[in-house]
Amino acid sequence: MALYGRVALIGLGLIAGSMALAMRRGGLAGHIAGTARTDATRTEALRLGLCDTVHATATEAVAGADLVVLAVPIGAMEGLAAEIAPHLAPGATVTDVGSVKGAVIDAVAPHLPQGVHFIPGHPIAGTEQSGPGAGFAELFDNRWCILTPPEGTDPAAATRLRTLWEGMGARVDEMDAAHHDLVLAVTSHAPHLIAYTMVGVADDLRRVTDSEVIKYSAAGFRDFTRIAASDPTMWRDVFLTNRAATLEILGRFTEELFALQRAIRTGDGEMLHAYFTRTRAIRRGIVEAGQDTDAPDFGRAKTRG
Amino acid sequence: MALYGRVALIGLGLIAGSMALAMRRGGLAGHIAGTARTDATRTEALRLGLCDTVHATATEAVAGADLVVLAVPIGAMEGLAAEIAPHLAPGATVTDVGSVKGAVIDAVAPHLPQGVHFIPGHPIAGTEQSGPGAGFAELFDNRWCILTPPEGTDPAAATRLRTLWEGMGARVDEMDAAHHDLVLAVTSHAPHLIAYTMVGVADDLRRVTDSEVIKYSAAGFRDFTRIAASDPTMWRDVFLTNRAATLEILGRFTEELFALQRAIRTGDGEMLHAYFTRTRAIRRGIVEAGQDTDAPDFGRAKTRG
Numbered sequence: 144m145a146l147y148g149r150v151a152l153i154g155l156g157l158i159a160g161s162m163a164l165a166m167r168r169g170g171l172a173g174h175i176a177g178t179a180r181t182d183a184t185r186t187e188a189l190r191l192g193l194c195d196t197v198h199a200t201a202t203e204a205v206a207g208a209d210l211v212v213l214a215v216p217i218g219a220m221e222g223l224a225a226e227i228a229p230h231l232a233p234g235a236t237v238t239d240v241g242s243v244k245g246a247v248i249d250a251v252a253p254h255l256p257q258g259v260h261f262i263p264g265h266p267i268a269g270t271e272q273s274g275p276g277a278g279f280a281e282l283f284d285n286r287w288c289i290l291t292p293p294e295g296t297d298p299a300a301a302t303r304l305r306t307l308w309e310g311m312g313a314r315v316d317e318m319d320a321a322h323h324d325l326v327l328a329v330t331s332h333a334p335h336l337i338a339y340t341m342v343g344v345a346d347d348l349r350r351v352t353d354s355e356v357i358k359y360s361a362a363g364f365r366d367f368t369r370i371a372a373s374d375p376t377m378w379r380d381v382f383l384t385n386r387a388a389t390l391e392i393l394g395r396f397t398e399e400l401f402a403l404q405r406a407i408r409t410g411d412g413e414m415l416h417a418y419f420t421r422t423r424a425i426r427r428g429i430v431e432a433g434q435d436t437d438a439p440d441f442g443r444a445k446t447r448g
Numbered sequence: 449m450a451l452y453g454r455v456a457l458i459g460l461g462l463i464a465g466s467m468a469l470a471m472r473r474g475g476l477a478g479h480i481a482g483t484a485r486t487d488a489t490r491t492e493a494l495r496l497g498l499c500d501t502v503h504a505t506a507t508e509a510v511a512g513a514d515l516v517v518l519a520v521p522i523g524a525m526e527g528l529a530a531e532i533a534p535h536l537a538p539g540a541t542v543t544d545v546g547s548v549k550g551a552v553i554d555a556v557a558p559h560l561p562q563g564v565h566f567i568p569g570h571p572i573a574g575t576e577q578s579g580p581g582a583g584f585a586e587l588f589d590n591r592w593c594i595l596t597p598p599e600g601t602d603p604a605a606a607t608r609l610r611t612l613w614e615g616m617g618a619r620v621d622e623m624d625a626a627h628h629d630l631v632l633a634v635t636s637h638a639p640h641l642i643a644y645t646m647v648g649v650a651d652d653l654r655r656v657t658d659s660e661v662i663k664y665s666a667a668g669f670r671d672f673t674r675i676a677a678s679d680p681t682m683w684r685d686v687f688l689t690n691r692a693a694t695l696e697i698l699g700r701f702t703e704e705l706f707a708l709q710r711a712i713r714t715g716d717g718e719m720l721h722a723y724f725t726r727t728r729a730i731r732r733g734i735v736e737a738g739q740d741t742d743a744p745d746f747g748r749a750k751t752r753g
Contacts, residue, residue, distance in 0.1 A: 218717075267664045271731070287663050316663070326660050329650050334668040336712075337642055340705045342727040344697065345634050347704070355631050357733045358592050358621070359572045363639040365740055366671035372731035375724035382712045382720055392649065393709055397702065399652075400645045404698055407641075407687045412523075415687060419680035422647040426576070426677035428662045435670055 145173040146307055147210040153201045153223060154214035155179040155188040156374075157269060158240045160278025162212065163193040165311035168280045178204040179275075180215075188275045202230045210307070213239035213251070217380040221250035228254045236260040236300050242327060242377070244291045244320035246384030252293070260300035263291045265323065266313060267331075271372040284312035291320040328388035332381055333396060336389065338370035339378075450478040451612055452515040458506045458528060459519035460484040460493040461679075462574060463545045465583025467517065468498040470616035473585045483509040484580075485520075493580045507535045515612070518544035518556065522685040526555035533559045541565040541605050547632060547682070549596045549625035551689035557598070565605035568596045570628065571618060572636075576677040589617035596625040633693035637686055638701060641694065643675035644683075 150172040152159040159177070166172040177194035178201050179185050189197045198204040205211050205227045215223055220241065231237065237259055241247045244263050255261050268286040270277060288308040292301045305315045318326075345356045345364065360368060382389055406414040429435050455477040457464040464482070471477040482499035483506050484490050494502045503509040510516050510532045520528055525546065536542065542564055546552045549568050560566050573591035575582060593613040597606045610620045623631075650661045650669065665673060687694055711719040734740050 267666050269666075286666055289664075326656050326664060329653060329656050330661055330664040330669040332668075333649075334646055334672055336708060337646060337705070338668070338671075339724055339727050340708055341639055341642060341701060342730050343723060344638075344700050344704050346726065346730055348634060348697075348700070351631050351634050353730070353733065354737075356635055356730070357737045359594075359631060359635040360734050360737075360740070361572050361574075361591055363637075363643070363675050364635040365734060366643075366675055367639055368727075368731040368734055369740070370668050370671055371724070371727040373724075375721050375728065378724050379717050379720040383715055383717055386712055386715075390709060390712060392653075393705070395649050395653065396646060397705070399649050400642070400698070400702070403641060403645055404695060407691055407695060410688055410691075412684050412688055415684040416680050418648060419644055419676070419678075419683050421651065422644050422673075422676040423680065425647050425651055425658070425662070426673040428658065429665050429670060429673050432662045432665075435665070435674070 146171045146303065146310065148173040149208045150175050150210045150212065151201075151204040151208035152177040152194065152212050152214060153204060153227070155184050155193065155275045156214060157273050157275075157277040157282075158266065159212060159214035160188070160191070160193050160275040161268075161280065161282035162214070162240075162278075162311065164278055164280035165283055166307075169310040171307055171310045172210075176204045176208060184275060191275055193275055193278070201227050205230050205232075205235075207232055209235050210304075211235060211237045213237065213241070213247075216376050217241045217243055217246055217250070217384050218376075220247055221254070224251040224254040228256060231256060231259050233258045234260075236262060236304055238262050238264045238304055240264060240266055242331065242381045243385040244289075244323045248291075248293065248320055260297050261293070262296060262301055262304050263320065264304065264308070265289045265291075265327070266308070268313075269373075271369050273374040273377075281312065283308070286313055288313040288315050289323055290315060290317050291323050292317060293320075324385050325388045325391075328385060328392045332385055332389045333392040335370055335373065335378060336382065336393065337396070338367040341367050342371040451476045451608065451615065452513075453478040454513045455480050455515045455517065456506075456509040456513035457482040457499065457517050457519060458509060458532070460489050460498065460580045461519060462578050462580075462582040462587075463571065464517060464519035465493070465496070465498050465580040466573075466585065466587035467519070467545075467583075467616065469583055469585035470588055471612075474615040476612055476615045477515075481509045481513060489580060496580055498580055498583070506532050510535050510537075510540075512537055514540050515609075516540060516542045518542065518546070518552075521681050522546045522548055522551055522555070522689050523681075525552050526559070529556040529559040533561060536561060536564050538563045539565075541567060541609055543567050543569045543595075543609055545569060545571055547636065547686045548690040549594075549628045553596075553598065553625055565602050566598070567601060567606055567609050568625065569609065569613070570594045570596075570632070571613070573618075574678075576674050578679045578682075586617065588613070591618055593618040593620050594628055595620060595622050596628050597622060598625075629690050630693045630696075633690060633697045637690055637694045638697040640675055640678065640683060641687065641698065642701070643672040646672050647676040
């Protein structure tokens, strides 16, 4: 028997599309109902067979659902929560997949009725592509999903949601929302802003042509452009809603960058070498933790003849 | 008949090792002589069959060579040039593979005798790994190699070197050394310093554990760690020798980052969205230019069942 009888996916982008495929792969949902803001996305989701039923409104999609997944930009969460709240089934679980947790809790929790379980979540997985067609069933395999259940969450509801994520291939961690937002500011939000900035600088510089930047991007810049190609709306909302933690990390980053710039300016080779040696170790940790391979794909994929 | 009768590779790391394999693949060198600073590297290069002969000194390696490739860290170039200069064959071509061209020219050119052609070069290819074992024959395929022949360079010698790089799979561009150093500051040197810095900040932050950083690295940070895992000695020398251009780009970067931080602080969502939309276009240009695929490997490689 399926873990949830009816799952409602609100928003049908990369993450929700991948969840639909991963739930099907695992036989985790009896019925998948979906909705999206635009007609084009709804039609595309139907064509791809992501959902059993596609609905014109979130209200229709959540009717009778025992799991509701809010997979819309963070800026749209509050309006959505207010809209669906009167239509949620008693005992249903509401979760989300937003990249910021504190702001989502502030936006959603006040609207939800008694007897509905709200367990925010964030799968640490994605690609730089967006839309339902970008989804694939394996997206969450061996990736982490962080749940931030508020104090007093029903343990059975939390376990059931954790089981769903594990069934979709993910490893599940729990922490409080504020810590999540700090951790993600370091591992994701600050790096994204930095990548966006560097790509913007390259585009602005009049003495180096765009064509030169593009041709010689294999030299490091390529990885920045991949990050900076992510969905603009989602990322605008991330920065506006995880403002304090992101600005704190960027402040630390700037301070550190100034120290390294100073070492370059003064010719302090020892400081630079020691710094670069230390950062190498982190990469080894990531490879060992299985979050990447050590196959060299900076520059190009390695293909031995 | 081979393009060069005897090629001397001075330094046997990732680039020289890959050149040896690519030259063999293309039948471009009659004899490949190599040398490296440490006994371990020389032994490893012999074991891998990279060279026909491996020599204890650069002086021996360059004897009778019609092409000498300086593939050592930039800081070692001047001493090396002084050492080999008296032993270079008349009419030989000397080139290098350093990531900075102005500083290499300043270090090497004054030592070379009349009748030897000096044509600096820089293949825009690499991985975050180093050492002779990291080399592979396909490293340069469809990558760009920039040559910066000084004014008055013998056209036949330049054409011959260009033909070598094309035979190793590369596309060749020519520009002056100062412009090369600015272009690379944008596409490579500044991005590397930024990635090193962000990885350093993550490591320093006491409230987020290393284990958390590593587990959740798929969220963008992973690409930074790949860049920041590059060879510390090589990168120290790059920053010390391309100081002016790197500091100029970092100055522009900081200015731009402050503007984006300000937009976050003041809640200027329109500015952020417009900025992020613009940077997306550059990514598309890189994919179209064939320097990357649009397969999403941010997060994980896509595998459809």
